[in-house]
Amino acid sequence: MVEPYMDATLEPSSKIPQLSADEIESPPLTLWQLTWRRFRRHKMAIAGAITLIMIILYSYGGSLFVSEKYANHNDTKILLQYPSAKHPFGTDTIGRDILARTIYGGQISVLIGLTAAIIEVLVGIFIGSLAGYFGGLIDALLMRFTEAVLTIPSIFLLLVMAKYFGGKIPNISLFGRVYSGSVVVIVLIIGLTSWPFLARIVRAEFLSLKENEFVLAARATGTPTWQIIFRHILPNSVAPIVVAATLGVANAITLEAYISFLGLGVRAPTATWGNLLQGAYSYIDQGAYWLWLFPGSLILLIVLGINFLGDGLRDALDPRSRTV
Amino acid sequence: MKLPMTRYIIRRLLQAIPLLFLISLVLFVLMQNVGDPLATMSGRTPTRKEDRDRLTRQLGLDKPIILQYLYWLIGNDWTKIDMNGDGVAETPGIRKGVLRGDFGTSIVNRGVPVTKVIAARLPNTLILMLTAELVIILGSFVVGIYSALHQYSLVDNLMTGAAFIGYSMPIFFTALAAIYIFAVYFKRWGLPSLPTVGMFDPQEGKTTLQVIRHMILPVSSIAFISLAAYSRYIRGTMLEALGQDYVRTAKSKGLPRRQIVFIHALKNASLPIVTVIGLELPFLLGGAVVTERIFAWPGMGRLFLDHLERGDTPVVMGILMLIAVAVVIFQLITDVTYAWLDPRIRYK
Numbered sequence: 001m002v003e004p005y006m007d008a009t010l011e012p013s014s015k016i017p018q019l020s021a022d023e024i025e026s027p028p029l030t031l032w033q034l035t036w037r038r039f040r041r042h043k044m045a046i047a048g049a050i051t052l053i054m055i056i057l058y059s060y061g062g063s064l065f066v067s068e069k070y071a072n073h074n075d076t077k078i079l080l081q082y083p084s085a086k087h088p089f090g091t092d093t094i095g096r097d098i099l100a101r102t103i104y105g106g107q108i109s110v111l112i113g114l115t116a117a118i119i120e121v122l123v124g125i126f127i128g129s130l131a132g133y134f135g136g137l138i139d140a141l142l143m144r145f146t147e148a149v150l151t152i153p154s155i156f157l158l159l160v161m162a163k164y165f166g167g168k169i170p171n172i173s174l175f176g177r178v179y180s181g182s183v184v185v186i187v188l189i190i191g192l193t194s195w196p197f198l199a200r201i202v203r204a205e206f207l208s209l210k211e212n213e214f215v216l217a218a219r220a221t222g223t224p225t226w227q228i229i230f231r232h233i234l235p236n237s238v239a240p241i242v243v244a245a246t247l248g249v250a251n252a253i254t255l256e257a258y259i260s261f262l263g264l265g266v267r268a269p270t271a272t273w274g275n276l277l278q279g280a281y282s283y284i285d286q287g288a289y290w291l292w293l294f295p296g297s298l299i300l301l302i303v304l305g306i307n308f309l310g311d312g313l314r315d316a317l318d319p320r321s322r323t324v
Numbered sequence: 325m326k327l328p329m330t331r332y333i334i335r336r337l338l339q340a341i342p343l344l345f346l347i348s349l350v351l352f353v354l355m356q357n358v359g360d361p362l363a364t365m366s367g368r369t370p371t372r373k374e375d376r377d378r379l380t381r382q383l384g385l386d387k388p389i390i391l392q393y394l395y396w397l398i399g400n401d402w403t404k405i406d407m408n409g410d411g412v413a414e415t416p417g418i419r420k421g422v423l424r425g426d427f428g429t430s431i432v433n434r435g436v437p438v439t440k441v442i443a444a445r446l447p448n449t450l451i452l453m454l455t456a457e458l459v460i461i462l463g464s465f466v467v468g469i470y471s472a473l474h475q476y477s478l479v480d481n482l483m484t485g486a487a488f489i490g491y492s493m494p495i496f497f498t499a500l501a502a503i504y505i506f507a508v509y510f511k512r513w514g515l516p517s518l519p520t521v522g523m524f525d526p527q528e529g530k531t532t533l534q535v536i537r538h539m540i541l542p543v544s545s546i547a548f549i550s551l552a553a554y555s556r557y558i559r560g561t562m563l564e565a566l567g568q569d570y571v572r573t574a575k576s577k578g579l580p581r582r583q584i585v586f587i588h589a590l591k592n593a594s595l596p597i598v599t600v601i602g603l604e605l606p607f608l609l610g611g612a613v614v615t616e617r618i619f620a621w622p623g624m625g626r627l628f629l630d631h632l633e634r635g636d637t638p639v640v641m642g643i644l645m646l647i648a649v650a651v652v653i654f655q656l657i658t659d660v661t662y663a664w665l666d667p668r669i670r671y672k
Binding site for chain 1: 339342350351355488492495496497500504512629652
């Protein structure tokens with residue numbers, strides 16, 4: 001017996017694509033829905049995201065309960081006190097309450113992390129996309145430049161730039177709070193030293209994506225080059241960029257802590273988690289563990305949360321993964 | 325060595341030269357604004373203007389940046405400098421310039437050649453960092469291979485969790501926690517405590533035992549973090565290697581498990597690690613700035629920081645160029661080694 005759909009003389013029933021019985025049962029999911037489902041399965045990533053949300057609530061919400069003046073208010077009569085009911089995290093070397101300082105420090109640290117990552121992403125995408133798309137001489141020059149930045153150890157470069165820009169940028173007031181100019185300096189130098197990592201990733205993505213047919217089609221229809229780069233190729237390379245940017249935030253927070261610890265970062269009295277640790281090691285012998293334990297743990301928690309989140313994002317956004 | 329490989333190496337070396345020039349120029353310019361070296365030279369009495377002018381001329385700091393860079397690069401013994409401020413250059417310079425191996429003299433350690441300053445600190449850093457690197461490599465292989473072989477077991481999950489926490493820790497957290505537990509608390513509990521300051525006890529002198537005892541805490545702090553990261557990486561590559569077809573073939577041929585794991589799988593899994601380690605090695609020369617600060621270890625990191633803060637351009641440039649050259653050389657060595665180890669790679 002001839003099966004109907006094998007008979008070439010039969011007219012196609014209609015030109016409109018119909019969902020088969022199978023597909024009607026489970027409606028097709030969009031790419032983002034698939035990504036979200038894959039992300040949801042990563043318990044660690046969810047835990048990381050929750051940790052991050054809680055820390056951000058702690059920093060930004062906590063400032064509703066504790067004023068900034070209180071955080072910077074020092075009373076040398078109560079310096080170096082053990083954690084107690086009145087000062088749950090203890091007091092620091094000149095009598096400031098550490099709990100309040102971690103709250104405000106968190107705001108600055110998170111802000112620095114995010115803005116430095118944004119700068120890193122922007123510069124990295126710009127350089128990486130140009131190098132990857134155009135190739136040839138532009139690629140060679142940009143890659144030599146990238147390598148030049150990578151050849152210098154990042155801490156050293158950061159320290160040199162911190163001293164170069166230090167004290168040059170005035171304080172800014174935003175939303176009623178005064179930010180020390182050193183915050184801008186830190187954001188700039190961290191962003192300007194971390195971009196090579198991202199630029200390499202973007203370039204690799206562009207090198208492989210530009211051979212695709214949709215690029216050829218876009219060129220054939222006369223799309224201007226910048227549109228091809230930013231509206232066609234770039235959205236397809238978003239996955240590794242997002243993962244790298246997430247890890248970049250963690251990296252920026254850690255670097256800010258290192259530089260502030262060395263005294264070249266954000267200046268007092270603005271608190272960041274890094275500069276809370278500044279004097280901590282000179283007081284080790286007296287057993288003042290609270291000086292470094294609380295800010296250090298907060299840094300650890302936020303970096304841990306970001307790392308888990310980044311791990312989950314990497315698996316969720318992987319375009320080759322087909323599982324739901 | 326095959327001809328294409330030699331040509332590749334030569335090409336890389338030639339490409340590296342403008343890179344190094346570019347780096348040195350950028351760094352030199354950045355260094356110009358880093359601090360006034362003369363500010364720290366006067367000691368307790370304020371410098372007289374004539375002395376300050378004389379020092380400025382002697383150190384060549386009154387010339388425009390590009391000329392200073394030129395003198396740094398090729399010396400000034402082919403020209404005369406004006407030593408006595410009369411506007412007429414009469415004394416021949418004595419510097420031979422970096423390209424002939426003269427890195428100048430330190431401004432902070434008056435008159436001591438930069439190479440001597442660096443050479444005094446370099447061994448200390450190498451002792452610390454190479455030991456740490458050894459611990460990291462051995463430890464991460466052990467943990468990584470064990471985790472890969474016993475995937476998803478309790479130990480593996482514990483190790484994975486610990487690894488995540490470990491490499492999320494900032495270095496001062498591990499260092500301060502280590503000091504706190506092993507030095508302060510041990511002392512309180514009457515246990516023998518580990519020293520935390522410097523490289524050796526000044527009373528006992530620089531004996532090997534002293535150095536080893538003082539090295540334990542800093543090395544552990546550095547190693548803990550990197551070990552966590554590398555063990556995860558090795559676990560990943562081992563799992564990938566163990567999933568390959570040739571391992572299945574070896575198993576079905578009946579090869580002993582030890583041979584399969586340690587000879588076949590491991591050799592293939594360690595290739596990417598070789599690259600990562602090789603690229604990381606030259607940065608060991610820079611020491612670990614934060615660790616050295618916390619443990620007061622007299623190494624390159626502290627040298628850099630101290631001299632940077634006092635605007636000692638020759639020493640800082642010397643350190644940076646040393647590391648830059650090392651990075652270029654090690655990148656080349658790593659690439660060649662990788663090509664040698666992996667027969668699938670061929671450089672044109």
